[in-house]
Amino acid sequence: MAVFAGATGLGSWPGRSARTAAEIVVGELADLPHLVELPDRGVGADMIGRAGALLVDIALDTTVRGYRMGAGSGAVTRRAASLLGEDLDALEEAWENAGLRGAAHPVKVQAPGPVTLAAELELRNGHRALTDPGAVRELGASLAEGVGAAVRELARRLDSAVVVQFDEPALPAALGGRVPGVTALSPVAPLDPEVALRVLTGCIEAVGVATALHCCAPGVPWALLQRSGVDAVAVDPAVLGPADLDGLGAMLDSGRTIQLGVVPAQAPADPPGVTELAAVAAGLIDRIGFGRMVLADRVGITPACGLAGATADWARRALTLAVRTAAALADDPESVAGDSLHR
16 A cells, blocks of 8 residues: 555644644554644744744744745744644654554654745745745755755654655645735736746655645646656545546556545534545546545545644544545445545
8 A cells, every 4th residue: 555545634733732632643543643733832833834943044034924034043933943843752752652663654744835835935025935936946945955854853753754745735826826915016926837846846856755745725736746756646625626537547547646635624514424435535536437446555535634723523533534434445445335526
């Protein structure tokens, strides 16, 4: 089974306790536990803020709109590094308590992708970093070096294999020229796909381990991702349309993994069961014309997005549903009833 098949989470988690989150994630996710992000802790704890602890020779500062690239090591960078250290300590403790050290059990770490990072960060002149191709390249190189170092540190601490997920929710908007400028008078032009490909490929190659790319937005750039060398793509089936089917098929046909976010990220009024969730995944595979064994070998199951906005009870239940759905698909994929409709 590919490392990204089975069940995993996508990164963020509700609450402020790193220890509680690590215990739950390690306990629930037998296939692929992950290092969580806890945005409720504030500055430096969200997806973009975590980059402050990963970037090399680039500091982050805050603005009224979010984060800005800075110089030196300011308070935001120090806080992000401290929070990451707290999360690593908690995961190491949970890993040790679960008896997983040295067991060749993989673990996943997430980082913002270079394009989304450039779309969200401001330059010191107040414009989006995405408006400056040189800044995009600089961010990509710094991120690649920093994530590579984080992978080595986590592997050393846990004595286990580490894989990486790059979060790229803004990738379709960046390529399509839909990233808003900081003002109405400073529009952001579409990012050249070749620039996007170079920075993505640079990060993927630099980390030196298996990589997934998570994009929960409509308009996933399948052709670009096919060229990038990424090992898996995580998507939300609810935002996919007929135009995405060929891209999904091409990724699977090339031997890569698709992770399907069929589990709601927040508790719905009528929570689905394993049978319903498995039917969504099976129905999608049926529509693109692949045999059901793909569900066991190269399809992963995840929540639709990060779980920071969920209640603590639903976050835990979402992981349980993901695990049970993945098991149902792996155990007997031919018996799962396919649902051709998006949930």
